[in-house]
Amino acid sequence: MTTTTTPPGPSLAAGPSRLRRALGTPTLGPLAALLLACVFFSLNSDRFLSGGNFSLVIQQVMVVGTLAIGQTLIILTAGIDLSNGAIMAFGGIVMAKLAADGVVPPLVAIAIGLLVCAAFGAVNGLLVTAIPLPPFIVTLGMLNVVFALTHVYSADQTVVNLPAPLTALGDTFAIGGTTVTYGSLLTILLFLLFAYLLSQTAWGRHVYALGNSPEVARLTGIRTGRLTLGVYTVAGLVYGIAALLLVSRTGVGDPQAGQTDNLDSITAVVLGGTSLFGGRGLVIGTLLGALIVGVFRNGLQLMGVPSIYQTLITGVLVILAVTVDQLSRRRNR
Amino acid sequence: MTDTPVVPVLQARGLVKRYGQVTALDGADFDLMPGEVLAVIGDNGAGKTTLIKALTGAVQPDEGEIILEGAPVRFRDPLDARRHGIETVYQDLAVAASLDIASNMFLGRELRRRGLLGTVFRMLDHKRMRKESARHMAELKIGLPSLTQAVETLSGGQRQGVAVARAVAWAEHVVVMDEPTAALGVKESGQVLDMIRRVRDRGLPVILISHNMPHVFEIADRIHVQRLGRRVAQIRPGDHDMAEVVAIMTGALRVESGKDAVITDQDAARAIGLS
Numbered sequence: 001m002t003t004t005t006t007p008p009g010p011s012l013a014a015g016p017s018r019l020r021r022a023l024g025t026p027t028l029g030p031l032a033a034l035l036l037a038c039v040f041f042s043l044n045s046d047r048f049l050s051g052g053n054f055s056l057v058i059q060q061v062m063v064v065g066t067l068a069i070g071q072t073l074i075i076l077t078a079g080i081d082l083s084n085g086a087i088m089a090f091g092g093i094v095m096a097k098l099a100a101d102g103v104v105p106p107l108v109a110i111a112i113g114l115l116v117c118a119a120f121g122a123v124n125g126l127l128v129t130a131i132p133l134p135p136f137i138v139t140l141g142m143l144n145v146v147f148a149l150t151h152v153y154s155a156d157q158t159v160v161n162l163p164a165p166l167t168a169l170g171d172t173f174a175i176g177g178t179t180v181t182y183g184s185l186l187t188i189l190l191f192l193l194f195a196y197l198l199s200q201t202a203w204g205r206h207v208y209a210l211g212n213s214p215e216v217a218r219l220t221g222i223r224t225g226r227l228t229l230g231v232y233t234v235a236g237l238v239y240g241i242a243a244l245l246l247v248s249r250t251g252v253g254d255p256q257a258g259q260t261d262n263l264d265s266i267t268a269v270v271l272g273g274t275s276l277f278g279g280r281g282l283v284i285g286t287l288l289g290a291l292i293v294g295v296f297r298n299g300l301q302l303m304g305v306p307s308i309y310q311t312l313i314t315g316v317l318v319i320l321a322v323t324v325d326q327l328s329r330r331r332n333r
Numbered sequence: 334m335t336d337t338p339v340v341p342v343l344q345a346r347g348l349v350k351r352y353g354q355v356t357a358l359d360g361a362d363f364d365l366m367p368g369e370v371l372a373v374i375g376d377n378g379a380g381k382t383t384l385i386k387a388l389t390g391a392v393q394p395d396e397g398e399i400i401l402e403g404a405p406v407r408f409r410d411p412l413d414a415r416r417h418g419i420e421t422v423y424q425d426l427a428v429a430a431s432l433d434i435a436s437n438m439f440l441g442r443e444l445r446r447r448g449l450l451g452t453v454f455r456m457l458d459h460k461r462m463r464k465e466s467a468r469h470m471a472e473l474k475i476g477l478p479s480l481t482q483a484v485e486t487l488s489g490g491q492r493q494g495v496a497v498a499r500a501v502a503w504a505e506h507v508v509v510m511d512e513p514t515a516a517l518g519v520k521e522s523g524q525v526l527d528m529i530r531r532v533r534d535r536g537l538p539v540i541l542i543s544h545n546m547p548h549v550f551e552i553a554d555r556i557h558v559q560r561l562g563r564r565v566a567q568i569r570p571g572d573h574d575m576a577e578v579v580a581i582m583t584g585a586l587r588v589e590s591g592k593d594a595v596i597t598d599q600d601a602a603r604a605i606g607l608s
Contacts, residue, residue, distance in 0.1 A: 201455045202443035205436050209429040216427045221412040221441035279431045 029324060030273050030288040033317075037292060041299030048302055051178030058180075061268075061294035062187040063088075063249065065287060066242040067261055068268035069194050070121070070235030072286045075269050076198075077231050078211045078278025079128065079135035083120070083142035084239050085261030089254070090150040091117040091243030096159035096253025099166050106165040114240035120146060121236015125229040143262065150255050159253030169248035183245045190241065194283045207231060211278030267314060268293060270321045292317065340403050342367050342538050343388060343419070343507050348397035350383050357383035358394065359562030365507065370529060370539045372549040375559030376582055382511075384559060385542055389421045389509055390414030401506060418505025422496045424512035430485035434477060435459065435466040437484055438499045469502040470494075473531050490521030497528050501537065508532055509540045514548055526552050546575050558582055 042049040067084045074081045095113030099106040120142065127138040169183035198204035206227055209217040218224050246257055272289030274281025293314055300310045345363035349356070357380045365371050375381040386392035388399060390408030398405050401417055408414040411421070428437045436443075444458045444465075445451035451458070463480045470477060475494040477487070484492055493513055500508045510529065514522035522545075529552055532539055543549050549556060550570045558566040558581050566581050566588040573581075580586035 200457055202445070202457060203455070205432060205440065205443060205457070208432055209440055212429040212431050213427075216429050217440075219411055219421070219423060219427055220429075221415060279429070 027273055027282050027285040027288060029321075030271060030285050030292060033271075034288050034292050034295060037295045037299065041295065041302065045299065045302040048299055051176070053298065053302075055178050055180050055184065057291065057294040057298050058184040058187070059249065060298065061290040062181075062184050063242050063246045063258075064261055064264045064268060064293070065290035066187050066190060066245055067239060067258075068265040068272075068286045068290055069190055069283060070238040070242075071265040071269050072272075072274055072281065072283050073194070073207065073231050073235050073238075074135065075266075075274055075276060076207050076211045076278060076281055077228055078214075079228075079232075080139065080266070080276070081124065081135065081232075081235060082139040082262045083124065083146055084139075084235070084242075084265055085258030086143045086146040086150065087117050087120045087236060087239045088243045088246060088261065089256075089258040090120070090146050090153070091240045092247045092257060093150055093154045093159065093253045093255055095166060095243060096162055096247055097154065099163050100159050100161055100253070106163040110165065110244060113243055114237060117240030117243060118233055118237040121239065122229065122233040124236070125232025128232065129225040129228045147259075154253070154255040156255055158255065160251075162247065162251060162253070166244070167248045167251055169245055170251065181249075183248055186241070187245065188287075190238070191283060191287045198283055203227075203230075208279050211280070213279075264293070267318050270318055270325075273321070273325070275325050276322070289321075339366060341365055341400075342402060343540075344400040345384070345388060346398050346400070348384065348387055348394045348399075350380075350387060350392060350394050356562055358387065358397075360397070361559070361562060362564050363388065363557065364567070365538050365540060366555070368533060368536050368538055369554040370533050370541055370552055372541045372543060372553035372556045373559060374543065374546075374549060374556060374578070374582060379559040379582070380562040381542060381559040383562075385421075385509060385511060385540070388414075388540070389419055415503065418503075419507045419509065420500035420504035421509040421511065422493070422500045422513055424515050428484045428492050428495055431483050433483055434470075434480045434487075434495055435463040437495055438462065438466040438469065438502060440499075442503065465502075466498075469498045472535075473498050473501060473528055475528070488521065489517050490524055493517065493521070493525055494528065497525070497532070501532050501535070504537060507538055507540060509542075511542045512544065513541070514543070514545060522548065546578065549578075550575060558588075560584060 038049075047053060067088060070084055071081055091113045094116050095109050098104050098109035098112060103109075104112065124135070124138055124142055127133050128135050169186060170181055172179040172181050174180070198207060206217065206222045209220065209222060210224055210227055214224050217227075247253060250257070268289040269281070269286050270276065270289065271292050272281065272285030272287070274285055296313055296317070297310045300313070301307070341364045343363070343365040345361060348358045348361040348363070350358040359380070361380060361384050363384060373381050373385065383392055387394045390411045390413050393408075399408070400406070401419075406417060408417065429440060432440070439462045444462050446456045446458045450456040466480050470480075473494070475491075475498055477491060477494070484495060487495070497510070497513070513525050513529070517525060526548060529539055529541065541549070541553060553570055556568050556570060556578065557564055558568065558578065560582060561584075568578065568581070568588060577586055581588060
């Protein structure tokens with residue numbers, strides 16, 4: 001601390017240097033990685049650099065990307081969610097079955113599916129806050145419970161012949177000759193919405209504070225229990241939107257869907273520079289993380305690399321990302 | 334002392350707090366006068382932490398009453414105490430590490446933009462919060478490189494500066510500092526002590542809980558000695574030396590009224606150099 005005798009001038013609010021602050025942003029690494037990957041693949045495949053291919057990448061990552069928004073929220077609170085893929089699969093089946101059976105109008109079916117997902121999120125949140133239990137264990141248990149429920153409720157049958165509103169997000173529109181699905185647009189909008197909520201509202205500041213230290217947050221008057229419950233519930237609702245995106249993309253209700261999406265969403269979050277220890281990270285980073293995975297899969301595929309190597313490279317990237325996070329934390333201590 | 338018309342800012346009478354078999358507070362009294370730095374000292378287990386927790390709403394006493402500015406109060410939780418104008422700076426540098434200084438200053442009490450942006454879109458007024466933070470920092474003469482810097486990039490003393498500035502900014506009646514120098518080096522401790530003086534000079538009374546006798550003697554106007562769950566003495570640093578205060582703390586010396594110190598345990602008194 002430098003205790004000055006004269007009151008500090010306006011330089012106090014100005015900041016050290018914009019460049020240094022920009023270099024300190026956690027999204028810089030992921031952004032650089034994404035751009036490098038794009039350069040690499042455009043040099044190695046003439047089909048990579050096109051609007052249509054990018055549109056395809058976004059379509060491929062939108063479901064996991066949306067799940068990863070919820071995952072980001074939870075990881076920012078120093079939690080983790082292993083059940084998000086399962087919750088999404090169940091939400092998808094609920095929407096598809098209710099709509100296909102004609103029990104309720106399609107839009108109502110969608111609403112019920114969203115609410116069911118939010119409710120599972122809320123149960124996770126309750127168990128984490130009220131008892132309290134470690135998020136890892138709670139969501140691991142929930143993963144199994146919801147997986148089983150999905151198979152019981154669907155009787156292991158894929159639901160087909162879905163009415164139009166359920167697949168509407170799979171419809172496309174054109175931007176300058178490139179066709180884009182409404183689902184891709186919705187995913188991007190969701191990322192922007194949560195980027196806004198996290199950086200521009202008190203709620204967002206509180207999520208970070210909670211992830212830094214629940215005790216500090218509590219002592220500053222934040223109702224940490226209610227906040228945590230809210231985060232898990234909102235995450236659940238986002239998984240519901242992911243369910244709708246999934247149904248619209250595949251055109252069916254698939255009880256087998258989303259089985260590795262929990263880990264894939266964590267991968268996107270970690271690649272995006274968000275710390276698994278909570279309190280540090282940006283949801284835009286998660287979008288970059290999801291795109292990195294998508295671009296690698298797509299680019300390697302275009303280069304004719306077998307898909308098992310895509311998995312291998314994703315794994316290496318995750319370990320790299322966590323290493324960078326750990327090392328930068330040590331430096332800050 | 335009884336015939337002075339000055340109303341204590343914060344008072345406690347006969348506080349009792351039991352944890353099962355253990356009695357942490359056994360009829361403790363407490364008085365904080367306007368504009369003073371009151372040090373609260375006591376051996377481990379003397380009940381000073383419980384006393385402070387009761388005064389700041391973190392613990393609810395089983396018996397006794399707390400009086401703020403002459404009116405009895407009952408704090409449900411720390412937030413309630415804060416609403417009553419009692420702010421606490423905790424020893425473990427209670428700031429959110431990854432948030433910037435302005436966000437920390439306004440954590441839990443954020444300012445929103447005026448108009449629709451604030452009411453409908455709940456948008457924070459970062460600019461106004463930074464400006465206000467800069468003003469509070471300047472008032473306490475805390476120099477910091479940048480308000481947009483994450484608190485984790487600051488030194489321990491700077492972080493404590495942020496915590497103190499936040500407490501002072503919001504405290505209407507009392508600032509409580511729980512071992513504010515425990516985690517700091519010599520130079521930074523000195524800076525925090527300077528800060529405490531400036532807080533007092535602004536007319537805000539400070540309760541300082543500290544194990545560090547030199548710090549207590551350097552800065553306190555009065556010392557509250559807690560022992561076995563009660564207040565056993567209220568003294569002025571000028572009237573007793575450090576050895577005597579330690580003796581009071583450990584029970585070797587007893588203060589009856591005013592300045593008369595009575596040795597109650599000759600062996601203990603000899604052991605610490607009094608006779």
